[in-house]
Amino acid sequence: MADDKKLTPRAKDFSAWYNEVVLKSEMADYSPVKGCMVIRPNGYGIWERMQRALDDMFKATGHQNAYFPLFIPESFLHKEKEHVEGFAHEFAVVTHGGGKKLEEPLVVRPTSETIIYSMFAKWVQSYRDLPLLINQWANVVRWEMRTRLFLRTTEFLWQEGHTAHATHDEAEAETRQMLGIYRDFMEGYIAMPVITGRKTDSEKFAGALRTYACEAMMQDNKALQAGTSHNLGQNFSKAFELKFQSEAGTEEFAWNTSWGVSTRMVGGLVMTHGDDAGLRVPPLLAPIELVIVPIYRSDEERTLVLEAADNLAKSLRAWDRREASRLRIHIDRRDGMKPGAKYYEWELRGIPLRLELGPRDIAANQGVLVRRDTKEKRSVSLESLGEDVADTLSAMQRDMLAAALERREANSVRTPISYDAFKELMAGKGGFVYAGWCGDAACEARVKEETRATIRCLPDEEFRSAVAPTTCLRCGKASTDEALWAKAY
Amino acid sequence: MADDKKLTPRAKDFSAWYNEVVLKSEMADYSPVKGCMVIRPNGYGIWERMQRALDDMFKATGHQNAYFPLFIPESFLHKEKEHVEGFAHEFAVVTHGGGKKLEEPLVVRPTSETIIYSMFAKWVQSYRDLPLLINQWANVVRWEMRTRLFLRTTEFLWQEGHTAHATHDEAEAETRQMLGIYRDFMEGYIAMPVITGRKTDSEKFAGALRTYACEAMMQDNKALQAGTSHNLGQNFSKAFELKFQSEAGTEEFAWNTSWGVSTRMVGGLVMTHGDDAGLRVPPLLAPIELVIVPIYRSDEERTLVLEAADNLAKSLRAWDRREASRLRIHIDRRDGMKPGAKYYEWELRGIPLRLELGPRDIAANQGVLVRRDTKEKRSVSLESLGEDVADTLSAMQRDMLAAALERREANSVRTPISYDAFKELMAGKGGFVYAGWCGDAACEARVKEETRATIRCLPDEEFRSAVAPTTCLRCGKASTDEALWAKAY
Numbered sequence: 014m015a016d017d018k019k020l021t022p023r024a025k026d027f028s029a030w031y032n033e034v035v036l037k038s039e040m041a042d043y044s045p046v047k048g049c050m051v052i053r054p055n056g057y058g059i060w061e062r063m064q065r066a067l068d069d070m071f072k073a074t075g076h077q078n079a080y081f082p083l084f085i086p087e088s089f090l091h092k093e094k095e096h097v098e099g100f101a102h103e104f105a106v107v108t109h110g111g112g113k114k115l116e117e118p119l120v121v122r123p124t125s126e127t128i129i130y131s132m133f134a135k136w137v138q139s140y141r142d143l144p145l146l147i148n149q150w151a152n153v154v155r156w157e158m159r160t161r162l163f164l165r166t167t168e169f170l171w172q173e174g175h176t177a178h179a180t181h182d183e184a185e186a187e188t189r190q191m192l193g194i195y196r197d198f199m200e201g202y203i204a205m206p207v208i209t210g211r212k213t214d215s216e217k218f219a220g221a222l223r224t225y226a227c228e229a230m231m232q233d234n235k236a237l238q239a240g241t242s243h244n245l246g247q248n249f250s251k252a253f254e255l256k257f258q259s260e261a262g263t264e265e266f267a268w269n270t271s272w273g274v275s276t277r278m279v280g281g282l283v284m285t286h287g288d289d290a291g292l293r294v295p296p297l298l299a300p301i302e303l304v305i306v307p308i309y310r311s312d313e314e315r316t317l318v319l320e321a322a323d324n325l326a327k328s329l330r331a332w333d334r335r336e337a338s339r340l341r342i343h344i345d346r347r348d349g350m351k352p353g354a355k356y357y358e359w360e361l362r363g364i365p366l367r368l369e370l371g372p373r374d375i376a377a378n379q380g381v382l383v384r385r386d387t388k389e390k391r392s393v394s395l396e397s398l399g400e401d402v403a404d405t406l407s408a409m410q411r412d413m414l415a416a417a418l419e420r421r422e423a424n425s426v427r428t429p430i431s432y433d434a435f436k437e438l439m440a441g442k443g444g445f446v447y448a449g450w451c452g453d454a455a456c457e458a459r460v461k462e463e464t465r466a467t468i469r470c471l472p473d474e475e476f477r478s479a480v481a482p483t484t485c486l487r488c489g490k491a492s493t494d495e496a497l498w499a500k501a502y
Numbered sequence: 503m504a505d506d507k508k509l510t511p512r513a514k515d516f517s518a519w520y521n522e523v524v525l526k527s528e529m530a531d532y533s534p535v536k537g538c539m540v541i542r543p544n545g546y547g548i549w550e551r552m553q554r555a556l557d558d559m560f561k562a563t564g565h566q567n568a569y570f571p572l573f574i575p576e577s578f579l580h581k582e583k584e585h586v587e588g589f590a591h592e593f594a595v596v597t598h599g600g601g602k603k604l605e606e607p608l609v610v611r612p613t614s615e616t617i618i619y620s621m622f623a624k625w626v627q628s629y630r631d632l633p634l635l636i637n638q639w640a641n642v643v644r645w646e647m648r649t650r651l652f653l654r655t656t657e658f659l660w661q662e663g664h665t666a667h668a669t670h671d672e673a674e675a676e677t678r679q680m681l682g683i684y685r686d687f688m689e690g691y692i693a694m695p696v697i698t699g700r701k702t703d704s705e706k707f708a709g710a711l712r713t714y715a716c717e718a719m720m721q722d723n724k725a726l727q728a729g730t731s732h733n734l735g736q737n738f739s740k741a742f743e744l745k746f747q748s749e750a751g752t753e754e755f756a757w758n759t760s761w762g763v764s765t766r767m768v769g770g771l772v773m774t775h776g777d778d779a780g781l782r783v784p785p786l787l788a789p790i791e792l793v794i795v796p797i798y799r800s801d802e803e804r805t806l807v808l809e810a811a812d813n814l815a816k817s818l819r820a821w822d823r824r825e826a827s828r829l830r831i832h833i834d835r836r837d838g839m840k841p842g843a844k845y846y847e848w849e850l851r852g853i854p855l856r857l858e859l860g861p862r863d864i865a866a867n868q869g870v871l872v873r874r875d876t877k878e879k880r881s882v883s884l885e886s887l888g889e890d891v892a893d894t895l896s897a898m899q900r901d902m903l904a905a906a907l908e909r910r911e912a913n914s915v916r917t918p919i920s921y922d923a924f925k926e927l928m929a930g931k932g933g934f935v936y937a938g939w940c941g942d943a944a945c946e947a948r949v950k951e952e953t954r955a956t957i958r959c960l961p962d963e964e965f966r967s968a969v970a971p972t973t974c975l976r977c978g979k980a981s982t983d984e985a986l987w988a989k990a991y
Binding site: 049053057058078079086089103106109110118128136151152156157167168 | 531533538540546549550566567568569573592593598608636640641645646656
């Protein structure tokens with residue numbers, strides 16, 4: 014049984030390892046619909062916790078949730094030229110409804126700028142109606158030929174924020190604020206450090222003035238774009254007549270932003286923290302933080318141990334954590350299954366802490382606590398277990414971020430690098446390379462052609478190298494920007 | 503301004519009143535997509551609170567959330583004959599994806615039995631894998647010709663529970679349990695009393711063995727089917743080969759249930775509690791429970807009152823309510839708007855409590871608290887406001903349910919009624935009529951044709967009349983069942 018469950022080691026085939034972790038830990042499954050996945054409870058539970066945390070952060074910054082139609086009339090998508098060019102090849106199109114051919118085909122939303130700003134135009138009259146700060150949790154569809162569980166699927170779940178402001182600067186501040194919230198969330202909850210920065214024109218959102226992104230490094234040293242925030246300028250407000258009367262009495266077009274993160278983050282979590290035994294879930298996102306595995310050899314012992322486990326779980330749940338949330342505990346009551354098989358399963362699923370509890374432990378008022386991240390095992394007193402567990406979970410959350418950060422920095426190159434060395438690196442182990450760029454899209458395209466690496470972003474100030482690069486990685490001309498180059502998902 | 507905001511009275515035109523309340527309180531808006539609505543923050547905030555409460559109830563009874571594809575291959579829907587007959591005329595069909603015509607058209611899910619049980623068949627091998635208790639929060643699409651905000655739209659939001667069990671009796675118990683949870687939620691949270699019972703064959707879910715429903719009475723005396731729970735028998739497990747090895751080693755088909763409630767409940771809330779001044783939201787579902795309206799005549803007074811309001815809100819939020827949730831408070835800081843205009847708006851939106859706070863109130867450490875349901879106004883001490891507000895909100899929640907129950911009973915007929923009197927009643931004020939039924943679908947159809955009333959359900963034991971009816975309402979033959987007859991949404 015354990016054998017066919019064994020995962021391909023990451024070092025052997027990272028991509029095979031990833032699929033196996035996701036499928037065997039029952040986070041997701043393939044569906045009979047091409048390109049669409051099923052998110053199973055073990056995966057959805059993590060997504061739910063992500064949603065809850067982000068939603069609280071959005072609301073704390075004045076955003077409200079709403080819901081807009083799944084279908085968008087095709088003509089709406091054509092109103093912003095760059096936008097339709099960017100998305101048209103990915104449209105899923107409804108041509109028939111209620112048994113009849115539709116007069117105008119409906120596109121299943123690939124993103125909702127067009128339908129949302131058409132509504133904003135109806136709701137906004139005066140500067141008093143601004144800013145308008147809206148978020149939507151929804152499914153979107155982008156027809157994909159090559160899909161991967163969580164990372165790229167035809168349908169995916171996400172949130173899309175859409176806002177309208179009176180000035181360019183306010184919109185820019187909102188765009189940056191939301192990027193900051195994404196970074197705080199990814200580092201604070203997913204324990205996944207990110208580099209934030211601006212996208213080049215060739216990588217920006219179709220229809221945006223500027224796109225900012227969070228880029229994380231996976232364990233195969235490839236970058237994952239984990240969230241984006243767009244300053245849309247007045248492109249959509251002009252296309253949809255989203256106008257307002259200013260305080261001075263003039264008629265102006267509003268300034269828009271949009272920003273989104275998706276179930277792709279669940280894939281990022283797996284590829285940031287998983288090991289050869291399976292998933293490792295950061296405590297703040299774990300649907301179960303502590304699993305109690307009872308150990309017994311007779312029915313009598315079983316009764317004794319399960320009763321002790323019940324009492325323990327009850328007192329742990331009542332124990333008041335600083336963050337005022339209850340410990341999430343599960344007792345694995347399955348009979349006819351050896352403790353070792355249970356350990357194996359919970360490790361595969363990445364549950365942060367395991368408490369092994371047998372009759373002798375109970376007699377000594379102790380248990381064995383095992384951390385999933387370090388596999389450290391230690392005897393713990395049941396007396397002060399609440400505090401011990403809470404402290405250990407906090408430590409894990411910190412340690413997982415620190416470990417991911419250390420790995421990223423160990424695989425980042427900040428010293429001047431020749432293009433030949435860069436090509437060799439990208440053909441080999443890969444990584445993040447901070448190097449100059451001349452600002453020419455042709456150079457960027459050539460690097461992509463020759464190495465499959467792209468400019469992930471032009472990093473924000475704090476991520477730039479102490480000594481700015483002076484020449485372009487590819488052409489050797491003067492550098493206009495420091496760029497983060499990497500292969501990406 | 504107030505004039506064009508004035509609502510059509512309910513007594514004059516209930517349907518016009520309903521649309522006006524929904525639009526003017528900014529709960530929802532029409533969209534440019536035929537039959538689809540936009541749920542605005544004031545409406546979505548109520549839906550979010552409904553979701554949170556229901557989700558907690560589902561999880562407390564062992565259900566887990568998951569997510570299945572939006573698209574269903576057309577052939578899947580044809581596998582259960584009654585199912586496809588019930589839904590085919592409402593299909594929205596995707597025929598093109600990524601610029602190409604699809605080999606097999608995809609139907610946008612009208613409900614997910616077919617896709618979900620095809621996955622269950624993959625996951626379930628043995629009786630040890632049962633029961634499988636899954637819920638999904640999702641959007642669904644049913645092509646509708648005549649739509650109404652929240653009550654009937656082409657796309658709507660809902661949850662759909664899907665379970666698999668080893669025996670018929672377990673499935674029946676689950677079906678009944680979920681009906682009970684719906685009832686508890688509708689009465690406990692929406693303060694909307696419901697009659698539960700079984701649907702007749704002509705009204706049951708397409709593909710079900712038995713359908714149970716919650717039926718509520720709106721203020722126009724029409725019934726609203728607010729939630730359904732289906733025992734699907736083995737109809738879908740046979741269509742999708744959902745088999746398991748029993749404890750005895752034999753191969754058996756699983757027994758399924760499905761159950762759902764939708765954004766339609768928001769419409770039910772409006773039609774149960776709204777009055778001619780607008781919405782009245784039961785406290786447990788109100789995104790804002792208490793709005794503080796500052797009263798002032800000078801900048802100096804404004805500063806004073808807003809500072810007091812801030813301090814008050816802070817101490818109220820810190821006040822520990824029995825249910826351990828924070829009071830949801832909003833201070834209306836808008837300047838250049840008269841208090842009266844603010845009162846009008848908050849009444850329209852149905853916020854449960856309003857505190858009017860002026861400089862003289864502050865000097866006397868008091869304020870004026872106004873209940874939205876009764877419009878009762880009273881002076882309250884700011885000292886003990888936390889407890890006062892919490893008690894008043896609890897009282898409102900109870901009183902609103904009691905008032906709705908009283909209204910329903912006052913418009914219910916439980917005494918024997920002739921068919922002529924019934925026709926007259928249905929042509930007039932309508933209501934719920936408990937009367938006999940011979941069990942013949944033809945009689946049921948004739949009543950519908952002649953009066954537009956239908957059998958809403960065959961009520962559960964506790965809702966049946968003390969003296970059971972002996973004859974059929976329509977044909978006068980012996981009654982086999984007591985039926986609840988009413989016109990419905």
